[in-house]
Amino acid sequence: MNYKQLYMETFGCQMNVNDSERIATMLAETGYSVTADPAAADMILLNTCSVRGGAEEKVYKRLANLRPLKTAKEGLIIGVGGCVAQQEGEELLRKFPWVNLVFGTHNLHLLPDMVRGAETGERRCETAFIDNEQRLDLFPTVKGNTRMSSFVTVMQGCDNFCSYCIVPYVRGREISRRSAEILEEVEILAMSGVREVVLLGQNVNSYGLKTENEPTFAGLVRKVADIEGISRIRFTTSHPKDMSDELIACFGDVPKLCGQIHLPVQSGSDSVLALMNRGYTRNSYLGKIRALKAVRPGIAITSDIIVGFPGETEEDFEQTLSLLNEIRYSDLFYFVYSPRPGTRAAELPETLTREQKLKRLDRIHELQRSITREINESHVGTIQTVMVEGEGKRPGQVSGRVDCGRIVNFAGANTLIDTFVDVRITRAYQNSLLGELV
């Protein structure tokens, strides 16, 4: 078959990355193979993110940049999918006349048909939500993977409506995939050589709670752990309010479950957490952290923080800093609050200047930098199993991840790629470790 070339750019979260992989699988059947060169492309797809204003702006800038390519190449198809497509819909076709396709977050299955239409000059927008079980029947899966690690989406959408967040509006209602289909996907991946799966959803730990005859997320993790060939399991993202004792227990007695969890706290202040509609308090969150550290000493915990939420006082902010000192996250992602259209927080009056918000962001940055560095340093001298995934930073090095998720570079032959080896950690940097084979 003579393949046409598809160039894809993915913005935003891992769910989007996995959607892009599934889009690529589907469009391979329509005659497109993926290229890394936009100039060689017959079709360019942007899979977009709308979580903050800046993420949305990035998409418009990129679309403006694509115009000359379209002028230069007659018949080039340009498509926009993902969360900005869901949010803006037809508006994108109006504002960017060189865009051919707009597809929403529930409409991936329509893409092959939309692409055939676009090949004959059609412009089309599909953003209807399918907020029922039928969505599960339309879920395109990835068949096989040539890498050692693979994402597996276990649920879609979000019903939590955190007051600042646009995700429930652009991803729709929460739906858990059928466990039988998830397990089949993992089995196929394991047979194609995948050794690590990362279970994905906006809120994975509420998996199955709204569906009859399905396991809980903890039950699902145990079933995935039973699959031969799978050596490591990770998952993201968990919501603190749905972090059950049953799931915490898995960290104690499922050895394949890696000692790493992303458990976004957003703020250390109870009054801000209430305004954010997060459904937990500082204390109940700390209780879960203590329980996790008790069953899996050394577990690497990471988090997200929003600074400058409307009404956040200096005292509230200091509560966040003290929480960071108390928990000592191994890594942290921090963002300036960005009002999003249609969310409840967007109606709250902003109480801080941009300068004040950036100052707070800076203070978080300074504090976390040293904590991350110290935690990295604490690995020096230990022996850790590394899943070797590719070439290292320097020539003659290979690189991979240890159980807690940190990247390690060490001297070794390329033949080690796609294997597990034991490595002694010899040095710590800000974002990675250096090791030597033992």
Ligand code: SAH
């Ligand atoms: N479902 C996940 C992640 C959602 S988006 C969860 O519940 O944690 C990833 C992160 O973006 C969030 O954790 C939050 O820290 C940040 N975020 C979301 N909306 C935001 C907004 N309006 N302004 C700033 N940061 C935001």
Ligand code: SF4
């Ligand atoms: Fe957004 Fe909250 Fe849902 Fe996460 S849990 S996606 S922050 S609404």
Ligand code: F3S
């Ligand atoms: Fe962004 Fe959509 Fe993910 S808004 S964070 S791409 S769900």
